[in-house]
Structure formats: structure tokens, C-alpha cells
Amino acid sequence: MTTAKETDRLRENRELSPTPADESLLTDLYQLTMAACYVGEGVDRKPACFELFARKLPGNFGYAIAMGLTQALEYLENLRFDPSQIEALKNLGIFKQAPERFWSVLAEARFEGDVWAVPEGTAVFPNEPLLRVEAPLWQAQIVETYLLNTINYQTLIATRAARMRDMAGPEVKLLEFGTRRAFSPQAALWAARAALAAGFDATSNVLGALKLGREPSGTMAHALIMAIAAIDEDEDAAFEAFGRYFPGAPLLIDTYDTVAAAKRLAEKVKAGQMEIKGVRLDSGDLAELSKQVRSLLPPQVAILASGDIDEAEIARLKAANAPIDGYGVGTKLVSGTPFNGVYKLVEIDGIPVMKKSSSKLTYPGRKQVYRILEDGKMKCDRLQLMDEGDKNGGESVSLLQLVMKSGRRVKDPETLAEIADRTAASVASLPPHSRRPEDPELPGFETSEALETLRKQVSQRY
Incomplete structure (x- = not known):
């Protein structure tokens, strides 16, 4: 007769080196429980938009260098739940009241969304999206943990x-x-x-x-x-x-x-x-x-x-x-102080949303970041709504680019040499006070009038 202790030992898998096939479960529990709730409430297919950004940079950083996008896109393209993984989840008591359709949603899972991102090697600053995911709600939600893991860590090292x-x-x-x-x-x-x-x-x-x-x-x-x-x-x-x-x-x-x-x-x-x-x-x-x-x-x-x-x-x-x-x-x-990127819902079913928690306010709606240049050097960044278009004139560059359409990358991955060249050029374009190793200062940052108006409207709604 198998004892309880022996049963626990049989269930325990001591191999903790994940394979690509494991990555769908390399997530926080609440991503799966929220996805199950979305399915149960019939909102799992509602179009959603999440943006990944940092509220502030680690101490003594006057900029950050975006990195990790390549691995993030590989993960999204390969997102799958195999029968053994689904069975393992079913065997957890946590999901005993999950809707039955949740299991078929997982079994048929394929990332179908669009992704906009800042190219790897680009200097970025607080409150500017490095990446935006536009996908059915449950898919956009469930990928949060892995995206933050690879982008946060690689961005810290690259910086x-x-x-x-x-x-x-x-x-x-x-x-x-x-x-x-x-x-x-x-x-x-x-x-x-x-x-x-x-x-x-x-x-x-x-x-x-x-x-x-x-x-x-x-x-x-x-x-x-x-x-x-x-x-x-x-x-x-x-x-x-x-x-x-x-x-x-x-x-x-x-x-x-x-x-x-x-x-x-x-x-x-x-x-x-x-x-x-x-x-x-x-x-x-x-x-x-x-x-x-x-x-x-x-x-x-x-x-x-x-x-x-x-x-x-x-x-x-x-x-x-x-x-x-x-x-x-x-x-x-x-090692060091983490790059603390966060991943927040900014739009659901066409409705702009925001977080109002103290010290954690977010900007609602889909956004674009424009880098305003002067003689090739960075003057400031401007955060505005995606549908405003480029009204900045002169030397301005939109940072967020479409990198994935309907779950497939739109171009081949860049080489490390190409990314390194972009990193060097991006850093060289920054103001000297942002590049200091000690006590750096952030460059200028602006928000559009339309974005501020939307933020006030959404804030009043709550």
C-alpha cells in the first residue's frame, strides 16, 4: 500500500531546469486563476491592451536600455498547453470549481495578438511603454509573468x-x-x-x-x-x-x-x-x-x-x-537593484482604463512614445495617445514598433551586433547629465494634452 508520504514523493519532480515546453506553466498562479475567471464570466475573448513600463529606474540610472524582446516573442509564438500540463492543473484542488470550458481554452491555446515594442538597445525612461500587447483578454493576461521576467532582467543587465x-x-x-x-x-x-x-x-x-x-x-x-x-x-x-x-x-x-x-x-x-x-x-x-x-x-x-x-x-x-x-x-x-517593470491593463473592449492607487497611477489608453531630437541629440520624450499621430514636427522618432501580428513575428530577429550598434547610438544621443555614473538626471518628459484630458476623464469615472 502506498503511503501519503510516498505519494508526495512520487508527485515531486526534482528537475527544476525548465524546457521550452514548460514555459506555459512558468507563471504565477493568479494568471491562470484570472484566466479561468475570465472564461467563466464570458469575457475571455474581449480585446484587451496591456503595456509594460517602469514607474521609476533603479538608483543612479539616468536611463535604461530595453532588452529581452527576442525571448519574449519566442515565448509568445510557442505558447502551448499540452495534455499532461492540463491534467496536472486539473489535479490541483485550486481549480475544482473552474469552468469546464477553461480546459478546452487551454488545450486550444495559441497566442493570437499583436505586439508593439521599443527595439532592443533603445534607451527608455520611466512611464514610457517598452512593450504593448493587444490580444484577447485571457491571452494578454496570462503572458504577464514571463514577459516581465525576461524583459526586466535583461533590461537591467543591458543598462x-x-x-x-x-x-x-x-x-x-x-x-x-x-x-x-x-x-x-x-x-x-x-x-x-x-x-x-x-x-x-x-x-x-x-x-x-x-x-x-x-x-x-x-x-x-x-x-x-x-x-x-x-x-x-x-x-x-x-x-x-x-x-x-x-x-x-x-x-x-x-x-x-x-x-x-x-x-x-x-x-x-x-x-x-x-x-x-x-x-x-x-x-x-x-x-x-x-x-x-x-x-x-x-x-x-x-x-x-x-x-x-x-x-x-x-x-x-x-x-x-x-x-x-x-x-x-x-x-x-x-546583480543589483532590479529594473522594476510592471504590466498594466490600459484598455478593455475599447474602454480606456487606469489604476488610481496612491503612488501607482497609470495612464489610460494605447500610447506611443515620440523621441524629440535636436541635431541628432535627444531633447525630450513625449508620451501621447496612439491615435494622435506624429504632431511633433522636426526631428522626432516613434519608439514603439509593430513586432508581432496575429501571433507571428513580422520580421527576423536582429543580430547581437545590430542591437549593440543601436545601444551605442542611443546612449550617445542622450544628454550628458543622463549618462553620469553618479547622480544622473532624467531627460525631459512631456505628455500630450489629449492624454492628460483622457486621464482626467477616466479618473472621474471611478
Whole structure:
């Protein structure tokens, strides 16, 4: 006889790495319970419009870089519920009173909606939609969690990467080293993609690099130095051993005495005993150490720095004239204050709606964002209703573009290089005060008269 404990163990699936087929259930429970309620009330097919935006940016961000759209569209195109998933939901007591038609709705599920979005690599600001979903109510509702997950995280990483690239300049090498610090294996892959798309040169994540058509890049850990040095009683033996198998790979020289290691390596290079293309510094006063190492090693030997690097540290090292040719960035890139994007209903069955909660007011109706430029530089952004059209004149660009029609993408995904070029151009167009690594200021933001009038009308309705 099977005990209750054994039954629970049989039900428990310890494999927590999701496959693409799992993604329909990779959601919050309330998305499914709301969808069931919509079906029961007969409103599940009502046309709905949701917009994804951030009310504010993380501290010290003067802009954000939109990212994650590619994965969001892949998810929408592949949204399905297979029989085993539906059966698993039926077996939950939560759904025992759900309408019977809910199960057939799930069984036949295909995303049928239109999606408007800001292209990846575009600078965005608070209260501006990054993405708009127009679809039958239950479909537009159920995709909220996954869309927020991929867009919020990748936008955070892309923003930090763009700020680091902006501070470092175009010639300095930037390497993404954050896999061990990312919030999950999936997040590590998304972080690698977002960093590359925002201007980084390479990632140490092997799977991420291969999936993204790039070559992974890395150096070595202190463990190799300590292991071989302990056995041979000679740190240089570790350098020589690694160089035999991976010629040209940067050598990590701060395990014991950074300057002493640099002096010995310089002597070996001068004597023709070793060829060194780069060294990495991972601790200590990076500005002072890099200057000492630079004075010892030939000029063609690149100096790479790592160890809690962020945009402010890069700016500090540049101000100190540290001769650093590249940075390996991990923790400060893949973690930090989240980009807190939200996904809110703005129209249902043609009726504009808004949220009136204290400090969480939203703008009703379908909207477009126009970027007003002056001599190619950003002057301000203007938020207005979608049907107003471009009344801004001069240099203005509409940011939200149609990217999916009736559940199918309208064009092929962009390459990482194309997105990185857009990121660089978008950041370069921003006012200097928005690009500061410390105490940045947001650029100008306006709303149209028609949008403000609608907001007052909808607010009075409630």
C-alpha cells in the first residue's frame, strides 16, 4: 500500500531546469486563476491592451536600455498547453470549481495578438511603454509573468553593460564574467546575451557563447596557480604550464605578490623564455598596481582588471589614468537593484482604463512614445495617445514598433551586433547629465494634452 508520504514523493519532480515546453506553466498562479475567471464570466475573448513600463529606474540610472524582446516573442509564438500540463492543473484542488470550458481554452491555446515594442538597445525612461500587447483578454493576461521576467532582467543587465561601455570607451575590452553570480542558470544565459547586445566584447559563459554564435573568453582562477605552485614550489611553473596549453591566454598574477610576479615575467619575456599577451589583476589598488605592472611589462602585453568592477569604478580608474586595457565584470553586472517593470491593463473592449492607487497611477489608453531630437541629440520624450499621430514636427522618432501580428513575428530577429550598434547610438544621443555614473538626471518628459484630458476623464469615472 502506498503511503501519503510516498505519494508526495512520487508527485515531486526534482528537475527544476525548465524546457521550452514548460514555459506555459512558468507563471504565477493568479494568471491562470484570472484566466479561468475570465472564461467563466464570458469575457475571455474581449480585446484587451496591456503595456509594460517602469514607474521609476533603479538608483543612479539616468536611463535604461530595453532588452529581452527576442525571448519574449519566442515565448509568445510557442505558447502551448499540452495534455499532461492540463491534467496536472486539473489535479490541483485550486481549480475544482473552474469552468469546464477553461480546459478546452487551454488545450486550444495559441497566442493570437499583436505586439508593439521599443527595439532592443533603445534607451527608455520611466512611464514610457517598452512593450504593448493587444490580444484577447485571457491571452494578454496570462503572458504577464514571463514577459516581465525576461524583459526586466535583461533590461537591467543591458543598462549596466551600456553604462560600463560608456564609461570605458569603445576601445577597452569588456568581458562578462557573471555566471557564478547570476540569480540562476537561466539568468546567467540571459545576462550573457544582454551584456553582448549592449556592447560587451565576450562572455566566459561557454553555453551562452556557443548558443549566441560567439567564442567564450576567460583566463584562469587562483586555484590553478596555488595547485601547481604548491606542487612545484614555484608560481612561475603555473604560468608556464598554463601557457603551454593555452598560449596567449591572460595570466592571473595577483595570487601572491603582483609586482614580484610581473618582474619575473618581464625577465622571462626579455630572455625569450615566454611569450605573454596579457595579465589579469583581480585585487588590491588596481590603479596603482596597473601602473607598476605597465612599467615592467612590454607595451604589447594587455592589462585586464577584475574584482567588483562597475561603471563608477571604471570611471574612477580612468580618472586616475590607470593603464587598463580591459575589464572582466561579474557581480556588479549581473546583480543589483532590479529594473522594476510592471504590466498594466490600459484598455478593455475599447474602454480606456487606469489604476488610481496612491503612488501607482497609470495612464489610460494605447500610447506611443515620440523621441524629440535636436541635431541628432535627444531633447525630450513625449508620451501621447496612439491615435494622435506624429504632431511633433522636426526631428522626432516613434519608439514603439509593430513586432508581432496575429501571433507571428513580422520580421527576423536582429543580430547581437545590430542591437549593440543601436545601444551605442542611443546612449550617445542622450544628454550628458543622463549618462553620469553618479547622480544622473532624467531627460525631459512631456505628455500630450489629449492624454492628460483622457486621464482626467477616466479618473472621474471611478
